[in-house]
Amino acid sequence: MRDVAIVGVGMSKFGEEWNRGFREIVIDAGKKALNDAKIKGEEIDGMFVGTMAAGSLIGQEHVGALIADFMGLTPIASTRVEAACASGGVAFRQGYMAIASGLHDCVVVGGAEKMTDVSTASVSDALGGAGDQEWELFMGATFPALYAFMAKRHMHEYGTTEEQMASVAVKNHYNAARNPCAQYQNEITIETVMKSKVVASPLKVFDCSPITDGAAAVVLMPLEKAKKYTEKPIKIIASAQASDVIALHSRRSLTELAATKIAAKKAFAQAKLTPKDIDVCEVHDCFTIAEIMAIEDLGFFKKGEGGKASAEGKTRLDGEIPINTSGGLKGCGHPVGATGIKQIVEIAWQLRGEANQRQVKDARIGMTHNVGGSGATCAIHILEKGF
Amino acid sequence: MASEALPLSWRRIPERYCLIGNSCENCKTNFFPTRKICPNCRRRGKLADKTYSGKGKVYSYSLVNVVPQGFELDAPYVLAIIELEEGPRVTAQIVDCGEKDVKIGSLVKMVFRKIKEDGDEGVIHYGFKFGLVK
Numbered sequence: 001m002r003d004v005a006i007v008g009v010g011m012s013k014f015g016e017e018w019n020r021g022f023r024e025i026v027i028d029a030g031k032k033a034l035n036d037a038k039i040k041g042e043e044i045d046g047m048f049v050g051t052m053a054a055g056s057l058i059g060q061e062h063v064g065a066l067i068a069d070f071m072g073l074t075p076i077a078s079t080r081v082e083a084a085c086a087s088g089g090v091a092f093r094q095g096y097m098a099i100a101s102g103l104h105d106c107v108v109v110g111g112a113e114k115m116t117d118v119s120t121a122s123v124s125d126a127l128g129g130a131g132d133q134e135w136e137l138f139m140g141a142t143f144p145a146l147y148a149f150m151a152k153r154h155m156h157e158y159g160t161t162e163e164q165m166a167s168v169a170v171k172n173h174y175n176a177a178r179n180p181c182a183q184y185q186n187e188i189t190i191e192t193v194m195k196s197k198v199v200a201s202p203l204k205v206f207d208c209s210p211i212t213d214g215a216a217a218v219v220l221m222p223l224e225k226a227k228k229y230t231e232k233p234i235k236i237i238a239s240a241q242a243s244d245v246i247a248l249h250s251r252r253s254l255t256e257l258a259a260t261k262i263a264a265k266k267a268f269a270q271a272k273l274t275p276k277d278i279d280v281c282e283v284h285d286c287f288t289i290a291e292i293m294a295i296e297d298l299g300f301f302k303k304g305e306g307g308k309a310s311a312e313g314k315t316r317l318d319g320e321i322p323i324n325t326s327g328g329l330k331g332c333g334h335p336v337g338a339t340g341i342k343q344i345v346e347i348a349w350q351l352r353g354e355a356n357q358r359q360v361k362d363a364r365i366g367m368t369h370n371v372g373g374s375g376a377t378c379a380i381h382i383l384e385k386g387f
Numbered sequence: 388m389a390s391e392a393l394p395l396s397w398r399r400i401p402e403r404y405c406l407i408g409n410s411c412e413n414c415k416t417n418f419f420p421t422r423k424i425c426p427n428c429r430r431r432g433k434l435a436d437k438t439y440s441g442k443g444k445v446y447s448y449s450l451v452n453v454v455p456q457g458f459e460l461d462a463p464y465v466l467a468i469i470e471l472e473e474g475p476r477v478t479a480q481i482v483d484c485g486e487k488d489v490k491i492g493s494l495v496k497m498v499f500r501k502i503k504e505d506g507d508e509g510v511i512h513y514g515f516k517f518g519l520v521k
Binding site for chain 1 (some may be wrong): 391395399422426446447448449450451452453454456458462464466467468475476477478479480486491494501503512514
């Protein structure tokens with residue numbers, strides 16, 4: 001196994017990009033990453049692309065080849081990776097393994113989703129495919145409803161409040177307003193969240209991540225080669241993935257994601273680190289309750305104390321452990337296949353000291369946590385400043 | 388998915404109409420829906436059909452205001468995870484009640500209902516929902 005480094009990163013502006021299609025946003029992110037890495041197309045020998053629902057959302061499958069084509073990179077090996085909302089994180093792991101194994105020497109990993117070309121109802125149907133179609137969606141479940149089940153149990157078992165959940169959205173909008181690539185550039189208050197329309201009680205519109213168009217890309221190389229390309233390589237020191245039963249109702253507990261706990265344990269063991277060593281972390285906040293559960297499951301806070309910690313500001317930019325400096329899925333937007341790669345891009349910027357207004361001081365080690373569906377896939381990566 | 392294939396609905400009739408799942412005779416774990424491999428015993432498992440009583444209690448719930456395509460006429464509805472008295476949990480609607488009538492732990496009993504229609508000329512799907520036990 002070879003050490004692997006990130007030598008270039010880039011992302012498209014996340015948002016409702018009505019004037020750009022799937023191909024345009026992917027190429028935008030890809031060009032930025034390649035420029036950042038200062039590499040030529042001929043040097044790339046492999047590509048992985050995370051996208052969840054291109055078939056349902058834009059009627060396009062075979063996107064591995066499509067992107068190789070429109071990036072002008074044929075005939076490289078180009079593979080689409082799908083793991084619902086964790087498609088990006090899992091694609092990144094495929095790229096990591098391709099370099100670590102020695103089979104590839106320079107790999108681009110992208111993630112993308114074009115979501116605003118169809119109606120909101122069609123987006124909900126497409127995203128529903130991340131759950132159990134025959135036993136959850138068929139019965140009238142939606143993703144907000146599944147996370148509402150978790151929220152209700154978390155409130156029941158630990159006394160978590162709707163205001164504590166709202167504080168997650170407020171913090172993530174604050175960070176997003178300091179990220180030029182984020183979908184939302186405005187700050188909100190607890191009242192904004194509490195007064196917003198209920199989607200699936202207790203979750204309101206402002207507890208939910210939005211529908212977003214966006215793409216992100218990174219360039220990976222063996223660490224020893226990376227130093228010839230960049231003065232600021234980012235070393236990948238852990239890559240872990242776990243699965244769980246697909247239907248939420250079949251889980252032993254609704255107040256934790258077992259896949260997160262298992263992947264985190266593996267990742268910390270690989271990196272020989274503990275949660276205390278992490279300086280900045282991007283977690284999968286598809287709903288506010290998901291961030292509260294994630295910061296507990298990753299070991300930053302005790303089970304049941306995530307809501308309180310969030311309300312007390314412990315996860316803010318200047319807090320104990322800054323969470324979702326990009327604005328997270330809530331503030332930065334959630335183009336599902338792109339999210340896992342965007343998390344890597346944000347951590348790379350933080351470790352390189354390029355996060356401007358949202359920079360975490362002296363960030364040396366960062367973590368990403370990407371979840372598929374209601375928790376049936378989890379991909380976790382730990383990155384270290386390699387300079 | 389706006390509509391469901393007719394053969395799929397037909398294959399699911401025993402489970403959706405009669406709450407028939409299965410149980411592993413080796414590790415005594417009950418499953419719903421049916422599994423073809425016991426996740427505990429894998430190939431050592433011995434699975435046999437089991438009909439559930441339909442009695443259970445609410446494990447978690449939500450009032451769903453924004454509903455999927457095909458459920459517009461039901462909106463808003465209480466959707467819940469029900470823990471059957473034999474162990475397995477299922478996702479289903481709770482009928483004839485408001486959000487305030489339901490609590491975690493409320494006792495429920497299975498009822499047979501229309502689940503959804505696939506458009507004006509499509510299939511009408513039936514299956515289980517639950518009612519509160521007064």
